[in-house]
Amino acid sequence: MDWGLSGVPETFLIGPGGVIRWHTAAPLTEDIIRGTILPLAARLKTP
Numbered sequence: 001m002d003w004g005l006s007g008v009p010e011t012f013l014i015g016p017g018g019v020i021r022w023h024t025a026a027p028l029t030e031d032i033i034r035g036t037i038l039p040l041a042a043r044l045k046t047p
Contacts, residue, residue, distance in 0.1 A: 009026070009028070010023070010024070013037060013041060
């Protein structure tokens, strides 16, 4: 499986069906978590 890995650290947000919805090859910061990951995860939630 080719996920386009580039090295450590890497973070993926996997949505329904196993689809990669977001990826970063940078360290996570509180700003990224609050401003990007949490809003996207909330939109991906199934009703």
